[in-house]
Amino acid sequence: MPVHPAGPRLFSSIKFKHLVRRSGSTSAAGTRASNISLNLTPFVDMMTILVAFLLMVFSSSKLLQVQAGLELPIAMAKGKLQDTEAVIIITKSEITFKGEMIATVDSVLRDESPTYRIERLFERLEAAARQIKIDVEMGKIPKELVTACDDLKNNKRPGPDQPLCPDGLAILQADLVTDVRVINKVVVTAKAAGFDNLLFAIKNK
Amino acid sequence: MGAAVGAEPGGKSVNVEVNIVPFIDLMSCLTAFLLITAAWVNIAQINIQPKGKTRDTSDVQIDDERIVLSVLVQADRIWVGLSRVNEFQEIAKKPDGTQDWDKLESTLKEHKANLFKDRNDLEIAGESTLQQPVKYQDIIQAMDIALKVECPACPVRKFYDVGLSDPMGLSARPSL
Numbered sequence: 001m002p003v004h005p006a007g008p009r010l011f012s013s014i015k016f017k018h019l020v021r022r023s024g025s026t027s028a029a030g031t032r033a034s035n036i037s038l039n040l041t042p043f044v045d046m047m048t049i050l051v052a053f054l055l056m057v058f059s060s061s062k063l064l065q066v067q068a069g070l071e072l073p074i075a076m077a078k079g080k081l082q083d084t085e086a087v088i089i090i091t092k093s094e095i096t097f098k099g100e101m102i103a104t105v106d107s108v109l110r111d112e113s114p115t116y117r118i119e120r121l122f123e124r125l126e127a128a129a130r131q132i133k134i135d136v137e138m139g140k141i142p143k144e145l146v147t148a149c150d151d152l153k154n155n156k157r158p159g160p161d162q163p164l165c166p167d168g169l170a171i172l173q174a175d176l177v178t179d180v181r182v183i184n185k186v187v188v189t190a191k192a193a194g195f196d197n198l199l200f201a202i203k204n205k
Numbered sequence: 206m207g208a209a210v211g212a213e214p215g216g217k218s219v220n221v222e223v224n225i226v227p228f229i230d231l232m233s234c235l236t237a238f239l240l241i242t243a244a245w246v247n248i249a250q251i252n253i254q255p256k257g258k259t260r261d262t263s264d265v266q267i268d269d270e271r272i273v274l275s276v277l278v279q280a281d282r283i284w285v286g287l288s289r290v291n292e293f294q295e296i297a298k299k300p301d302g303t304q305d306w307d308k309l310e311s312t313l314k315e316h317k318a319n320l321f322k323d324r325n326d327l328e329i330a331g332e333s334t335l336q337q338p339v340k341y342q343d344i345i346q347a348m349d350i351a352l353k354v355e356c357p358a359c360p361v362r363k364f365y366d367v368g369l370s371d372p373m374g375l376s377a378r379p380s381l
Contacts, residue, residue: 040225047232054239072248073342075349081250116371157366164252171250176342180278180331183341184371191255198255198369202345204247 073176075202082199084166086128088121088186090174095186097124108182117189125193129168133194136167170195251348256328256368273376274316275328276309278347280337285312286377287320293379304343306350313354313364322359325366327351332372344369 007013070091088097095102095118102121113119135141136149148158149165158164170190174183190198270289277284283296283304296308313327321327329347333339351367372378 040229044225044229044232047229047236051232051235051239054236054243057243058239073345075249075251075345077249077251077349077352079250079252081248174341176340176345178341180333180339180341180344183344183369184331184333187255187369188371196254198253199250200253200345200348202249202251202349204249 069175070173071176072173072201072203074205076205077202078204079161081171081201082163082169084169084171084199085132086125086170086195088125088170088172088190090172090178090182090186092175092177095121095182097121098128100124105178105182108185109179115192116185117192118185121186122189122193125170125190125195129194132166132168136165141166164197164199168194168196169199170197171199171201173201251345251352251367253348254366254368256370271324272320273326273328274313274321274324275330275370275375275377276313276347276351277372277375277378278304278329278331278339278343280333280339283309283347284379285309285316286375286379287316288376291377293377295379304346306346309347310350310354313351314356317354317356317359317364321361321364322356323361325361325364326368327364327366328368328370328376330370330372330375 068091070089086098088095090105092105094104095108102124103118108118111118139146141149145163145165148163149167151158152165152167172183172186172190174186187198272290273288275284275286275288277286281298284293285296286293294312296305296312299305329344329351331339331344331347348367348369351364355363370376
């Protein structure tokens with residue numbers, strides 16, 4: 001593209017005298033100044049309030065894995081979703097564990113194995129349960145969960161709002177229209193693999 | 206924006222213009238970042254324990270001598286049953302085609318206030334077939350109601366121990 005000399009520019013070739021007149025400020029030389037000062041105070045105020053509000057609602061905890069097209073069921077229960085390593089996700093079409101595709105929903109519905117388990121999911125869950133157990137035994141857990149794990153060892157059930165020990169704990173994130181047969185199979189598989197505590201992720205009304 | 210830092214009487218004004226451009230830049234970046242990372246959907250949890258007998262024959266279970274309160278959600282009705290005494294209550298769908306969750310709540314309240322005053326356990330199962338599928342939302346709704354039911358006068362006020370069972374392994378299963 002050829003280079004042309006610069007054309008007319010605002011305040012240079014085109015003076016905008018009417019705007020300058022309205023601005024009301026004069027330069028040191030007595031002529032009308034061309035600077036229009038914007039009042040930024042309301043803008044800064046608004047920004048400060050917005051930042052303060054967003055900082056208040058900001059959660060630094062690990063966000064739940066988001067899967068495209070996954071719509072969680074709606075319920076009134078208020079317990080805040082606890083974070084744990086084992087997350088099983090069931091979308092409208094597939095089952096994934098830790099981001100790895102395990103099986104399609106259709107294949108699970110077609111499978112009529114007598115054990116009523118999803119074998120590939122069972123293998124992954126069993127390995128994950130073993131690893132979590134080792135981590136708990138070695139004390140690689142947050143301090144606030146130590147008491148919960150001690151209670152679990154003593155067969156003491158935690159209260160309704162108390163945190164749960166990660167040993168044997170998994171999150172199930174399933175789409176609200178998922179067939180219950182798939183949920184049943186996943187729950188049976190999780191139980192067989194050593195996950196005796198399941199957290200069903202729900203959306204509050 | 207300016208700041209008067211002590212003008213001398215009769216002397217030159219010592220107003221200092223504070224450059225707020227970096228401040229606005231920082232605020233804009235922070236606002237954009239917080240807006241993107243904000244979690245607008247409130248995600249909660251329902252804690253359940255897998256219960257009941259499994260279909261796996263290697264997993265032998267000992268029969269419980271206590272009466273167990275069982276809820277079976279089907280596509281067209283809900284059954285509330287008591288094991289051992291084999292008493293069942295059928296909750297049919299409402300005329301508009303939706304499950305009668307209010308009736309389920311009142312039924313569970315009744316059981317809580319009578320037989321389950323000092324108990325906190327309950328079993329829920331969903332029976333889905335190819336012809337009459339039951340959705341996950343229905344099971345969650347049933348669990349939500351079970352967790353909500355409260356008996357203020359009872360020694361144990363709520364059903365804290367809600368378990369999900371396989372429909373075939375439910376302690377009280379209506380024979381259809």
